[in-house]
Amino acid sequence: MGPGRTDERKTTYREALREGLREAMRSDDRVFLMGEDVGRYGGCFGVSLGLLEEFGPERVRDTPLSESAFVGAGIGAALAGMRPIVEIMTVNFSLLALDQILNNAATLLHMSGGQLPVPLVIRMTTGAGRQLAAQHSHSLEGWYAHIPGIRVIAPATLEDARHMLAPALADPDPVLIFEHGVLYNASGELGPPAAAVDLDHAAVRRSGTDISLITYGGSLPKALMAADELAVDGISAEVVDLRTLRPLDGGTIAASVARTHRAVVVDEAWRTGSLAAEVSARIAEGSFYELDAPVERVCSAECPMPYARRLEEAALPQVTDIVAAAHRAVD
Amino acid sequence: MSPARETRTRKTSKTTEAPKTAKTPRASKSVRKSGKGASADRPGAAHRRDLLHAMLRIRRFEERCVELYSAAKIRGFVHLYIGEEAVAVGVNEALTADDAVVSTYREHGHALARGIPAEAVMAEMYGRTTGCSGGRGGSMHLFDANRRFYGGNAIVAGGIPLAAGLALADRMRGQPRVTCCFFGDGAFAEGEFHETANLAALWHLPLLLVCENNRYAMGTALERHEAQTDLALRAASYGMVSWAVDGMDAEAVETAAHRAAGGIRAGAGPHFLELRTYRFRAHSMYDPDRYRDKAEIERWKAQDPIERLTDRMRERGELDDKEPAEAERRIGDEVDQAVEAAEQAPEESSESLLRHVTSTPAEVS
Ligand SMILES: Cc1ncc(C[n+]2csc(CCOP(=O)(O)OP(=O)(O)O)c2C)c(N)n1
Ligand SMILES: [Mg+2]
Numbered sequence: 149m150g151p152g153r154t155d156e157r158k159t160t161y162r163e164a165l166r167e168g169l170r171e172a173m174r175s176d177d178r179v180f181l182m183g184e185d186v187g188r189y190g191g192c193f194g195v196s197l198g199l200l201e202e203f204g205p206e207r208v209r210d211t212p213l214s215e216s217a218f219v220g221a222g223i224g225a226a227l228a229g230m231r232p233i234v235e236i237m238t239v240n241f242s243l244l245a246l247d248q249i250l251n252n253a254a255t256l257l258h259m260s261g262g263q264l265p266v267p268l269v270i271r272m273t274t275g276a277g278r279q280l281a282a283q284h285s286h287s288l289e290g291w292y293a294h295i296p297g298i299r300v301i302a303p304a305t306l307e308d309a310r311h312m313l314a315p316a317l318a319d320p321d322p323v324l325i326f327e328h329g330v331l332y333n334a335s336g337e338l339g340p341p342a343a344a345v346d347l348d349h350a351a352v353r354r355s356g357t358d359i360s361l362i363t364y365g366g367s368l369p370k371a372l373m374a375a376d377e378l379a380v381d382g383i384s385a386e387v388v389d390l391r392t393l394r395p396l397d398g399g400t401i402a403a404s405v406a407r408t409h410r411a412v413v414v415d416e417a418w419r420t421g422s423l424a425a426e427v428s429a430r431i432a433e434g435s436f437y438e439l440d441a442p443v444e445r446v447c448s449a450e451c452p453m454p455y456a457r458r459l460e461e462a463a464l465p466q467v468t469d470i471v472a473a474a475h476r477a478v479d
Numbered sequence: 480m481s482p483a484r485e486t487r488t489r490k491t492s493k494t495t496e497a498p499k500t501a502k503t504p505r506a507s508k509s510v511r512k513s514g515k516g517a518s519a520d521r522p523g524a525a526h527r528r529d530l531l532h533a534m535l536r537i538r539r540f541e542e543r544c545v546e547l548y549s550a551a552k553i554r555g556f557v558h559l560y561i562g563e564e565a566v567a568v569g570v571n572e573a574l575t576a577d578d579a580v581v582s583t584y585r586e587h588g589h590a591l592a593r594g595i596p597a598e599a600v601m602a603e604m605y606g607r608t609t610g611c612s613g614g615r616g617g618s619m620h621l622f623d624a625n626r627r628f629y630g631g632n633a634i635v636a637g638g639i640p641l642a643a644g645l646a647l648a649d650r651m652r653g654q655p656r657v658t659c660c661f662f663g664d665g666a667f668a669e670g671e672f673h674e675t676a677n678l679a680a681l682w683h684l685p686l687l688l689v690c691e692n693n694r695y696a697m698g699t700a701l702e703r704h705e706a707q708t709d710l711a712l713r714a715a716s717y718g719m720v721s722w723a724v725d726g727m728d729a730e731a732v733e734t735a736a737h738r739a740a741g742g743i744r745a746g747a748g749p750h751f752l753e754l755r756t757y758r759f760r761a762h763s764m765y766d767p768d769r770y771r772d773k774a775e776i777e778r779w780k781a782q783d784p785i786e787r788l789t790d791r792m793r794e795r796g797e798l799d800d801k802e803p804a805e806a807e808r809r810i811g812d813e814v815d816q817a818v819e820a821a822e823q824a825p826e827e828s829s830e831s832l833l834r835h836v837t838s839t840p841a842e843v844s
Contacts, residue, residue: 180651206651212681217640217674224644224658227629228579230651232644247671251634252641260622260630261613262835296836320838 162332164310165195165271165303169233172313173203176231179317182209182218183235192237193273193332219245219270223252223322226268231317236272239288239326253322254297265320269313274302275328275366275416276464282452285460287416289326289365290423293394298322300393301347304331304368306338308391311345319347326393328366328416347392350400356386359474360404362427363414364390367465371414374470381471383478393423401427402435409440410477414465419447444473524797527788530572530729532806534564534785537588539810540597543818544587544604544618548764552822553604556633557618560588562759565784566691567592569732570659570752573687573740576626579658581642584619584633585691585758589661595623601817607824614827615835635696636662636669639688643675646684646749657743659687665696667710676751680718683748687739688714690751691726693758698770714751726754727782730791757782 159167172179180203181196187210190197200208211218215236222234236242242249249270256264276285293300299319303309309327316323353368354375361371368389375385388404390396405411411431415424428443449463541561547553560567567588574580574593582589590600595611603610604618612622612631620631629645632638642660649656666672667690679686690710694701701708715721720742724735732754739750757779761768792798833840 212674212677214674214678216671217643217678220637220640220671220675221644221647221678224581224629224641224646225648225651226644227641228645228648230648247634247637248640251637252632256630257838258835259612259616259620260624260835261610261615263612263622263624264629265838299837 157337159306159310159335159338160332161306161309161327161334162193162195164306164338165313165327166197166199168310168313169196169199170202172233172317173199173207176317178229178231179233180207180209180230181233181235182211182222184211184213184237186210186235191235193327193329195271195327195332196235215241215244216248220248220252222268222270223248223256223266226266226322227256227264231267231269233269233271233313233317236270238284238329239272239274240283240286242270242272242288249292249298249322249324250295254295257321258297266322267317267320268322269316269325270322271325271327273329274326275330276448276453276460277330277366279455279457279460280329280453281455285453287365287448289324289393290415290417290421290426292324293396293423293426295394298324298394299347300324300326301391302326302328302365302393304328304365304389304391305353306334306336307341307345310338311341312347315345315347323347326365330366334369348395348397350391350397351389352386352400352404353389354385354387356384356408358384358408359410359412359478360386360388360401360408361412361414361470361474362388362390362401362404364393365416367414367416370465370467371470373467374474377467377471378474381475383474385474390427396426396430398430398434401430402438405431405435406438409438410474411439412444412446412470412473412477414446414470416448416465418450419445420450422447441477444477446470446473524792524795527730527792527797528802530568530733531785531788531792532810533568533571533592534729534788535806536597536810536813537564537567537591538785539807540591540600540814540817541587543814545764547604547818553618555617555619556584557604557764558585558762559758559760560585562779562783563691563693563726563756564588565729565732565788566689566726566754566756567661569729570661570687570689570736572733573736574657574659577654577656578740579627579629579642579645579656581629581638581645581658581660582621582631583635583638583662583666584631585663586621586631586661587618590621590623590628590631593623593626593628595621595626595628597813597817598820599623601814602821602824605821605824606826607821608827609820609824613835636666636671638662639666639671639675643679643684643686646679646686647682649685650683655685655744657685657687657740659689661689661691663696664690664692664694664701664710665699665704666690667713668696668704676714676717676719676749679749683746685743686749687736687743688719688749688751689736690714690753691756692753693756695758695762695771697762697766700770711751711753714753719749719751720747721751721753723753723755726756727779727784727787729784729788759783
C-alpha cells in the first residue's frame with residue numbers, strides 16, 4: 149500500500165479519482181500521468197497528491213505551461229503504445245490544446261484509414277460555482293461532445309469517479325473526462341464496484357413516474373435535490389444521469405420519457421447550441437408521441453460567468469429553477 | 480535514466496540566401512570534417528547514384544501529379560515538393576525502419592523516400608481503397624503505420640507536438656529510436672513549435688526537428704514573417720544542438736542528418752536542422768504565385784538539387800552517358816504503373832463512410 153491510501157468506504161470525489169489513478173498506474177506500467185503541476189504540487193485541485201511519491205517523476209510528469217505541446221505529446225505517446233493520462237487544469241485552458249484534440253486525437257484514426265487509434269485519456273475540470281469568474285468556470289464539454297472520434301464522459305458520483313478511469317484507459321480511442329469543480333469535495337460512502345460501471349450507458353439515479361430530470365456532472369446533485377422537493381409536492385421525478393455525453397445513450401433517455409411523458413433537461417452550459425439542445429432534439433425526434441408537455445430546459449444564463457456570488461448564482465441552474473420547470477411541465 | 484546532459488553549443492553557420500555556386504557551403508563542410516565516422520560514411524559513387532535516383536523519382540512522380548491534377552484525376556489541395564527533394568532524400572538516409580517520421584501536407588517526397596510504395600501514394604490521391612490512407616486522407620494526409628509514417632498533417636506545426644510524444648514514448652521505454660519531424664519555416668512562427676522545442680529540450684527527447692526553410696509561408700516571405708530570420712540560431716536558444724545546412728545539396732543534408740541522428744541516438748537530446756531550400760512551384764495548385772520575383776525563382780533553379788548532384792557526379796566521372804536515360808525509363812515505368820493501378824483500383828464504398836471514426840462502431844451516437 150502506498151502513502152495516501154484512503155479508506156475504501158468513506159471517501160471524497162477527489163480521493164476516488166486519485167484511487168482510480170493509483171490503481172491504473174499500479175496495474176499497467178504503460179500508464180503515466182502528465183500535466184501542469186500534477187507532481188510536486190499534487191494537482192491544481194489536489195487530485196494527484198501523493199502519486200509522485202509513489203510512482204516517481206517519470207510517470208507523474210510535471211509539464212511546462214504548454215497545453216498544445218503536452219496534449220500533442222500525449223497523442224504521440226499513445227500512438228507509440230503508451231497509455232497516457234493527460235490532465236488539463238480546466239476546460240477553459242483546454243482551448244489552447246483544441247487543435248491537438250480535434251485535428252489530431254479525434255481525427256487520426258479515420259484520416260489514416262483505420263491505421264492509427266489514439267488510446268489517450270484527457271482529464272479536466274469544468275463548471276462554475278466557486279466564484280472563479282469568466283475564465284475558469286465554463287462548461288464546454290458540450291463542444292467536445294460535438295466531435296466524432298472521441299468519447300466524452302462526466303463522472304458525477306463517487307462510484308463513477310472511482311471506476312470510470314479503467315474502462316476509459318481500456319478504450320482504444322481518446323476519452324475526455326470532465327470533472328466538475330464543485331464535486332471534488334463531495335463525500336460519502338463508496339459502494340462496492342458496481343458491475344454497471346461502463347462507458348456506454350446513462351444511469352437512472354432515482355426512479356419516478358411523472359417527469360424525467362435529465363442531467364449530468366455537477367448538476368446531478370441539484371437534480372436530485374429538486375426531485376426531493378418535487379416529491380413533497382406530490383410529483384414523482386425520475387433522475388437520469390447521462391454519464392457519457394458522447395456517444396449519448398439515447399435508449400435510456402427514450403425509455404425514461406416513455407415512463408414519465410415529460411422531461412426537463414438540466415445543463416450548466418449555455419442554452420444555445422448546447423448538449424441540452426441535443427438531448428431535447430432527440431426527444432423531439434424519437435419520443436414526440438410520448439410527450440404530454442413540451443420539453444423544458446434549465447441552463448446557464450447567456451453571459452460570461454460573473455464573479456459576484458449573487459450574480460453567479462443567478463447565472464447558474466438552481467434547484468428552484470429545476471422545480472419550477474418541472475411544475476410548468478406537469479401542471 | 481537521464482543520460483548526461485550534453486553541453487549544447489550553437490553550430491550554425493551562414494549559408495548564402497541563394498547559393499551562387501554548386502560548392503558545398505561552409506556549414507556542411509565543417510560538419511563533414513568534424514563528424515565522427517562521417518568520412519567513413521562518406522557516400523561513394525554508388526551511393527550518390529542512389530541519392531540521385533531517389534530525388535529523380537520524387538520529381539517525376541510529382542510532375543505526373545501535375546498532369547493528373549490538370550486532368551482532374553486528382554483533386555483537393557496538392558502541394559508539390561519540386562526543388563526540395565534533397566531534404567527528404569538526404570534526411571531519410573539517416574533513419575532506420577524503427578525510427579518514426581511525422582510530416583506535413585507537403586509530404587509526397589517524405590512518403591516516397593520513407594518507402595511507401597508509389598502505388599499506394601498515387602491511389603490515395605485518387606481517393607481509392609488501395610490508397611495508403613484508404614482514400615480518407617488524400618495528398619495532404621498520407622499515412623503508413625507499418626513504416627512508422629505518422630502523416631501527413633495539414634495544420635501548420637500540428638504534427639510537432641505529436642512527434643514529441645512518439646519520442647517521449649521511446650525515451651520512457653529506453654528505445655534507441657529517433658522521431659524525425661518535418662515542418663516549414665512558416666511553422667516556426669507557431670506556438671506549437673516553440674512549446675514543443677522547449678518541452679523536447681527540457682525532457683531530452685530523441686527528436687530530430689527538420690525545418691524545411693523554403694523562404695515562404697504561402698505568399699509571405701521569411702523576412703515578412705520572422706523578426707529574426709536565422710532559424711537555427713533561434714532553435715539553439717532552446718538548448719538544442721542546431722545547424723543550418725544547404726538544403727539543395729543532398730550529400731550535405733545526408734551528412735548533417737547522420738550527425739544529428741547519431742547525437743540523438745547517443746542520448747544528446749533533440750537536434751534541429753534548418754535546411755535552406757526553395758520550392759520551384761507555387762505553394763499549391765491553387766496558387767497563382769504572384770508574390771515572388773521570377774528572377775529569384777530562376778536563381779534558385781540554378782541550384783536544382785538534382786542537377787547539382789548530376790554535375791558533381793559528371794565532374795568526377797561517376798555517371799556514364801546512358802545511365803540517366805535508364806534511370807528515367809525505370810522511374811517512368813514505376814510511375815506509369817502507379818497511375819495504372821490507381822485507375823483500376825476500386826473506390827471506397829460510401830457504406831464504409833463511418834468506418835474508423837471509432838475503433839469499435841458506437842451503438843449510439
Ligand atoms: C494552423 C494553420 N494556419 C494556416 C494554414 C494555411 N496554410 C497552409 S500551408 C501554409 C504555409 C506554411 O508555410 P511553411 O510552414 O513554410 O511550409 P511550406 O508550405 O512552405 O512547406 C499556410 C499558411 C494551415 N494549414 N494551418
Ligand atoms: Mg515555407
